[in-house]
Amino acid sequence: MISLASKEILLRDFRWNDLLQYQTLRSDPKLQRFYSEEDSAPEKAKELLGMFISQSRETPRTKYQLAIVAGSGDxxxxxxxxxxxxxxxxxxxxxxxxxxxxxxxRFATNALLEFGFVELGIQRIIAETISENKAAIKLCKSVGMKIESECINDRRFKGRTWTTTILAISRDEWRINHT
Ligand SMILES: CC(C)(COP(=O)(O)OP(=O)(O)OC[C@H]1O[C@@H](n2cnc3c(N)ncnc32)[C@H](O)[C@@H]1OP(=O)(O)O)[C@@H](O)C(=O)NCCC(=O)NCCS
Structure with missing residues (x-):
């Protein structure tokens, strides 16, 4: 059971009783703005939740998709x-x-970087996002990630092509701000 916490936010493994809230959260059109039709489908939340729970039981574990939970439990x-x-x-x-x-x-992303570099011994962490997803790119930059490459029109959904941006940070770069 993974559990990374601050005073007000907890990152923990998903449980089946998160389903209703997870479905509600993912059904928001704003959240789905840069998601494909397949990723936005109502049944996708249940499929993903099942996958996250199975991944949490794998040994050795390679995937940690965690619930971000408020102090209120939401x-x-x-x-x-x-x-x-x-x-x-x-x-x-x-x-x-x-x-x-x-x-x-930002709290969650910083916690994941620390977990990856310190606990998992990762050397390099990347994030891939649709280039128009300014909030995601800003978030990645705010934790020290830098744009590494762009793949022009490499995704197709919602009737058009989309360019993706890859951001990255190495353990050495991350350490400079965490020693
Ligand atoms: C990506 C995400 C987690 C970022 O969360 P957040 O940091 O709380 O996001 P915010 O909406 O507050 O935006 C972060 C910054 O981007 C800016 N921003 C948001 N939309 C923007 C836009 N369309 N153009 C320019 N800047 C924008 C915000 O002003 C904010 O700037 P600030 O930090 O200087 O105040 C959140 O936007 C999200 O859940 N998006 C939907 C899911 C998603 O697309 N995830 C990424 C998949 S790769």
């Missing part, structure tokens, strides 16, 4: 770190609309 969103190959991982974060701009995303 589900604020989800964030995750996935080991992609030896020493390399990717991260991601999604928050319910009422929690945007509260600092919760």
């Amino acid at each position: 589900l604020m969103g989800s964030c995750g770190i996935r080991i992609e190959s030896l020493g390399h991982a990717s991260i991601g974060c999604e928050l319910g609309r009422q929690w945007h701009g509260t600092g919760a995303a």
